[in-house]
Amino acid sequence: MRKNPPLVLVNNLKKHFPTNQGMNKAVDGVSFEIYQGETLGLVGESGCGKSTTGKALLKLFSLTSGEIFFEGRDVSSLKKRELLSFRKDIQMIFQDPFSSLNPRMTTHEILKEPLIIHKVFKNRAIEKERVYELLELVGLDPSHANRFPHEFSGGQRQRIGIARALALNPKFIVCDEPIAALDVSIQAQIINLLKKLQIEMGLTYLFISHDLAMVRYLCTDVAVMYLGHVVEIGKSEQVYTSALHPYTQALLSAVSIPDPEKEKARKRIVLPGEIPSAINPPKGCVFCTRCPKVMPICKIEKPKLREIGSGHQVSCHLYQEN
Amino acid sequence: MTPLLQVKKLKVSFKHHFKKIDAVREVSFDLLPKQTVAIVGESGCGKSVLIKAILKLFSSSASIQAEKILYGGLDLNLLTEQELQKIRGKEIGVIFQDPMTSLNPTMKIGDQILENILLHKKSASFQEAKNEVLNLLALVGITDPAIRYYQYPHELSGGMRQRVMIAIALAPSPKILIADEPTTALDVTIQAQILSLLKKIQETRGTSILLITHDLSIVAGFCDKVMVMYAGKIVEVSDTASLFKDPKHPYTIKLLKSLPRLDVQPNTFLQAIGGVPPDLSTEIQGCSFAPRCFATMEVCTRFCPPSFGLEQRECACWLLDPRATKVKQ
Numbered sequence: 001m002r003k004n005p006p007l008v009l010v011n012n013l014k015k016h017f018p019t020n021q022g023m024n025k026a027v028d029g030v031s032f033e034i035y036q037g038e039t040l041g042l043v044g045e046s047g048c049g050k051s052t053t054g055k056a057l058l059k060l061f062s063l064t065s066g067e068i069f070f071e072g073r074d075v076s077s078l079k080k081r082e083l084l085s086f087r088k089d090i091q092m093i094f095q096d097p098f099s100s101l102n103p104r105m106t107t108h109e110i111l112k113e114p115l116i117i118h119k120v121f122k123n124r125a126i127e128k129e130r131v132y133e134l135l136e137l138v139g140l141d142p143s144h145a146n147r148f149p150h151e152f153s154g155g156q157r158q159r160i161g162i163a164r165a166l167a168l169n170p171k172f173i174v175c176d177e178p179i180a181a182l183d184v185s186i187q188a189q190i191i192n193l194l195k196k197l198q199i200e201m202g203l204t205y206l207f208i209s210h211d212l213a214m215v216r217y218l219c220t221d222v223a224v225m226y227l228g229h230v231v232e233i234g235k236s237e238q239v240y241t242s243a244l245h246p247y248t249q250a251l252l253s254a255v256s257i258p259d260p261e262k263e264k265a266r267k268r269i270v271l272p273g274e275i276p277s278a279i280n281p282p283k284g285c286v287f288c289t290r291c292p293k294v295m296p297i298c299k300i301e302k303p304k305l306r307e308i309g310s311g312h313q314v315s316c317h318l319y320q321e322n
Numbered sequence: 323m324t325p326l327l328q329v330k331k332l333k334v335s336f337k338h339h340f341k342k343i344d345a346v347r348e349v350s351f352d353l354l355p356k357q358t359v360a361i362v363g364e365s366g367c368g369k370s371v372l373i374k375a376i377l378k379l380f381s382s383s384a385s386i387q388a389e390k391i392l393y394g395g396l397d398l399n400l401l402t403e404q405e406l407q408k409i410r411g412k413e414i415g416v417i418f419q420d421p422m423t424s425l426n427p428t429m430k431i432g433d434q435i436l437e438n439i440l441l442h443k444k445s446a447s448f449q450e451a452k453n454e455v456l457n458l459l460a461l462v463g464i465t466d467p468a469i470r471y472y473q474y475p476h477e478l479s480g481g482m483r484q485r486v487m488i489a490i491a492l493a494p495s496p497k498i499l500i501a502d503e504p505t506t507a508l509d510v511t512i513q514a515q516i517l518s519l520l521k522k523i524q525e526t527r528g529t530s531i532l533l534i535t536h537d538l539s540i541v542a543g544f545c546d547k548v549m550v551m552y553a554g555k556i557v558e559v560s561d562t563a564s565l566f567k568d569p570k571h572p573y574t575i576k577l578l579k580s581l582p583r584l585d586v587q588p589n590t591f592l593q594a595i596g597g598v599p600p601d602l603s604t605e606i607q608g609c610s611f612a613p614r615c616f617a618t619m620e621v622c623t624r625f626c627p628p629s630f631g632l633e634q635r636e637c638a639c640w641l642l643d644p645r646a647t648k649v650k651q
Contacts (some may be wrong), residue, residue, distance in 0.1 A: 045509035046480075153598050154365075184536060185362040188580040188594035195591060210509060213539075213582035217592060240584070254514040256539035257585050258578060262564045263543035270518055271511045274479050 005072055007172060007204050008032035008057065013066035015052050022152040022279050026052040028228035029066075031305070034172075034221070039198065039205040041219030041236070043212055043251070045275055049228040050208045054174045057206065058092055070172070088118055091165040097157035101149040106161055107135070108145040114167040134163040138193060155186035162193065166201075174206045179214060191218055194272035208315055212255050216240055224248045227286040230305065234312035239263075246291050285317065293318060325352035326530055327376075327414075327498060334368070334375045335385050341603040345371040347554040349358040353498065358531045360522060360541040360562075363551035366599060369534045370419075372551075373500050377410050414444040415491035419503040421483035425475040431486045432471030435459070435493050442494035447578075459487040462475040463519055481512035485519070493525065499523075502534045517544055539581060542566055550574050553600050553610035559636040572615045609640065617641060 015027040027049040029239050034040045042050045044223055045206050056063060068075040070086065078086050094100035101110060111131045113119075121127045132142040138159040149157055158178060165173055175194065179187040191214060197203055208298055209215050215222060223233040224247065232245040243249045250269040271290045276282055282289050288298040305315040334346040346368040353359055363369045375386045376398065381450040391398040393409060401409070426434055428607040432455050438452045446454070459467035475483055483501040484504060491499060501520065516539060524531055533545060540563065541548055548565050550558040550573065556573040569575045579593040597614040600606055609615070612622040621640050630642040640646055 045511060135556050140517040155598065184538070185364060185577060185580050185595040186598075188582075188592040189596070191582075192591050193595050211582075212510070213584050216584065217582050217588045220351060250511060252584065254510040255584050256537075256543060258542050258566060258581050259585065260542045260566050262585055266543075268514060268518075274481055275509075275510065 004036060006069075007036045007071060008034040008206070009067075009069040010053075010057070011067045011069070013053065013056060013065040013068065015049075015056055015061070016064045019279060024279050025228050025281060026278055027056065028226070028278075028281075030225070030230050032218045032221075032223050032230065034204055036171075036204055037198070037202050038220040039207055039218055040112060041222040042206060042208045042225060043153060043210060043215055044225035046212060047227075047275055047278065048225040049278070050225050051176055051294060052204060053225070054176050054208050057174055059086070059092055084118070084133060088168045089169065089171045091170040091173050093158075093161050093165050093178045096181050097154055097161055098149075098181070099162055103149055103155060106146050106148055107140075107152075110149075110160060111135070111145075111163055111167055114164065118168055120168065125134060130167070134167055135196070138163045153186075153191060154182050158182060158186075158190055159193065162190075169201075169287065170203070172204045172206070174208070176208045177210070179211070180209070184245035187214065201267060212251060215247070224251065225268070226272070227275060227281055229286050229315065231287065231316070232312075232314045233305070234309070234314075238312045239310060242309075244308060245287075245316050246293050246310070246318075248285050250292070274281075285315075323354050326357075326393070327353040327532075329376065329388065330391075331387075331389040332375060332391065333387045334371050334374065334380075337385075338383075345554055346375060347601060349551075349554075349556050351549060351556065351559070353530055353532060355497075355530055356524070356528050357547065358545045359547045359549065360533045360545040361536060361549050361551055361556075362535055362541060364536055366602070367551045368554040368569065368602075370549050372501055373416070373502060373532065373534060377404060377414060377416070379410075383510070388524075390462065391463065394399065409437060411491075411496070412494045413496055414500060415496035415499045416496070417484075417487050417491045417501045420507055421480055422507065424487060425483060427475055430472050430474060431478070432438055432459070435486070435489050438490050439494040448625045454493070455489075458493060459486075461492070461523075462486070462489045463515070464489075466619060472514065480508055481515060484508060484516055488516075488519065488523070492527075492529075495527070498530045498532060500532045500534070503536070504533070505540065506536070513540070520544075526544060532577045538577060539583075543592050550577070552638050553606065553644055555610065556636075557611065557638050561634060564635060570609075570616055570632070570635065570642065571639050572641070573611045576614075576616070610636075619646065 011031050013030045017024040017026055030053055032040060042053060048165055053130050057068060088159055108131055111134055112127060113131060115127055132146060135142045135145060140156060140159050179190050182190060195218060207219055220263050222236050222239045223230050226247050232239060232248045243252055250271045253269040271297045273290050276289055284300050285298040285303050288294050295317060303315045305311050305313045306319060332346055332349045336343045336345060349372055361369045374380055376391055388399050401599045435455045435458060436451055439446060439454055456467045458468060464470050464485055465480060486527045505516050508516060523529060545562050548560055548562050549556045552573050558574050569578055576595045580595055582592060595614055600610050608623040608625055609627050612618045619640060627638045627640045629636045
């Protein structure tokens with residue numbers, strides 16, 4: 001269907017963390033692919049392993065098992081020089097704009113740092129020019145370059161975080177809940193900025209978020225995670241208009257609609273209980289303890305991710321492969 | 323109906339680094355019995371300060387001025403600290419935002435609820451109070467109350483801790499429940515659980531709820547009346563249905579448009595509100611929303627708009643003045 005190979009390909013990614021109580025299976029067999037210029041939204045509740053997946057893509061830690069391919073090359077095989085250029089191509093925007101910027105560095109120094117580390121420019125003056133260019137790109141006034149992070153508001157700080165991620169002209173950016181800490185009116189500004197940058201620079205994003213309504217605006221594809229597993233993945237429209245997995249359906253119904261009449265007419269699926277511990281996940285389907293449509297087979301056999309429509313995959317015993 | 327709580331011309335300011343910050347700049351509102359009212363606004367608009375000022379939960383750094391804060395015939399602003407203690411918690415209960423930090427980590431959760439019962443119902447015996455705690459734990463949907471009673475906050479998840487917070491606030495059967503962002507720190511599925519719990523409590527106990535939130539979308543299905551706050555002032559008051567159908571204040575209009583919605587086909591771009599809220603430590607001349615507004619007139623930058631009344635609604639915007647030109651949104 002698609003001509004180009006995927007930019008990022010993740011195959012059966014697993015990351016387990018040892019704890020006193022046993023292995024914490026934060027990510028337990030996740031596979032997806034992201035194509036050039038597209039955005040994959042990774043949604044789920046806290047503790048479902050979405051941030052761990054994002055960090056694994058950046059090679060911030062070694063994997064328990066599984067493979068990650070970036071531009072067709074296995075990331076784990078990269079050595080020194082290749083790794084340095086890989087780090088240039090792939091960047092991250094963090095959740096908290098208050099703790100992800102060094103309070104003792106000015107904006108100029110923050111944006112200059114990646115340029116110095118990767119020895120991009122030999123000339124100081126060009127370096128300075130690039131910093132100003134970056135500030136303008138994210139909608140900040142270049143004359144504020146000598147200010148410290150505390151002199152900016154939350155939304156402006158997040159813009160600095162975005163500018164820092166863009167400094168090295170990356171191909172792929174992992175956005176880890178970039179709007180979760182911001183106010184509603186500022187969230188829309190940041191989403192619009194990310195979208196504008198994507199169109200102008202041909203960027204590819206992995207957008208990690210728990211805000212399903214926002215994900216729909218930005219993402220071409222959506223993967224829903226629950227307890228270290230992808231339970232449903234597909235094109236945004238497929239997932240939002242015809243959600244198949246009971247968890248996705250519950251998540252979508254839990255999102256409030258700002259319209260009192262529609263809100264009253266809606267039937268909300270309130271899930272009982274809470275997300276189980278990843279140290280001791282349920283046998284069979286991970287969602288079986290909270291699922292409103294649970295069947296006996298769900299508690300015995302783990303469902304596989306099956307393709308239902310074109311590109312729409314779901315891991316649930318309710319659906320049979322076409 | 324006589325209002326349960328009546329706040330008139332409340333002003334709160336703080337001294338901070340030789341600056342005076344006007345966090346709440348003249349706010350008036352009524353809360354009727356069995357009513358659910360939401361105060362909506364962005365961070366820094368003064369919504370949390372407002373409720374803390376009503377209960378005087380500030381140290382001497384804050385100066386609170388009000389014409390009156392009437393609760394049940396008493397002016398809370400004139401009461402002594404001792405008299406206030408009988409109102410706080412007992413008559414007006416508060417659920418704070420962050421269930422991770424608002425509970426005492428060194429006390430069993432059962433004892434934390436018990437404490438609040440014994441404090442306000444001096445006649446209750448220990449055993450009676452303990453039974454009451456178990457009932458409350460069951461009421462807020464905590465399974466196995468007898469076991470949970472002896473657990474510490476760190477053993478519970480975020481949603482469970484928020485339920486404990488609600489149980490503590492409900493313990494002395496308050497008439498008003500103030501919920502300060504009760505669902506912000508929680509996941510969406512847990513958020514739905516907590517909101518339906520609050521709704522259930524309101525229906526069974528007839529408690530009035532004052533919900534403080536930044537999230538307009540949770541207000542739609544939950545509240546009777548909405549007050550929109552911006553830069554320390556209430557800019558629009560309306561019943562929920564009309565606010566969402568026909569918002570009057572430009573800030574409300576833009577805020578509603580900037581929300582991503584699941585029931586509408588997404589456009590390429592969201593309609594963001596440009597700019598940032600004003601600095602409250604400087605004097606604001608005219609309307610505080612004027613620099614970000616789509617329909618700023620000359621008068622807006624000079625004079626502060628009064629509150630215009632329109633059948634059951636109020637809105638502080640010059641556009642509603644009969645002399646103003648009509649603006650297309």
